[in-house]
Amino acid sequence: MIKSIVVTKKKxxxxxxxxxAFALAIHMVPPAVQSVFRVAEAERKLPIYCVxxxxxxxAISFDAAWDADKKVRRDFCERY
Numbered sequence: 001m002i003k004s005i006v007v008t009k010k011k012x013x014x015x016x017x018x019x020x021a022f023a024l025a026i027h028m029v030p031p032a033v034q035s036v037f038r039v040a041e042a043e044r045k046l047p048i049y050c051v052x053x054x055x056x057x058x059a060i061s062f063d064a065a066w067d068a069d070k071k072v073r074r075d076f077c078e079r080y
Contacts, residue, residue: 047061
């Protein structure tokens with residue numbers, strides 16, 4: 001039994017349009033996906049919690065926003 005496929009102009013244009021839309025989608029999606037992975041892969045700088053040293057030292061850090069009550073921090077540091 002011989003099967004034949006009839007290709008009309010409309011079917012051909014739909015096929016070409018579908019392929020073009022798929023190719024455009026493939027071309028447009030990766031930059032957005034890559035930016036998500038770039039953020040996830042970025043090397044994070046972690047704070048140093050302890051350092052092995054023979055000296056007896058203490059370190060104090062302030063987690064404060066810019067220009068947020070500098071006088072309070074300065075007074076604390078001067079007091080201790």
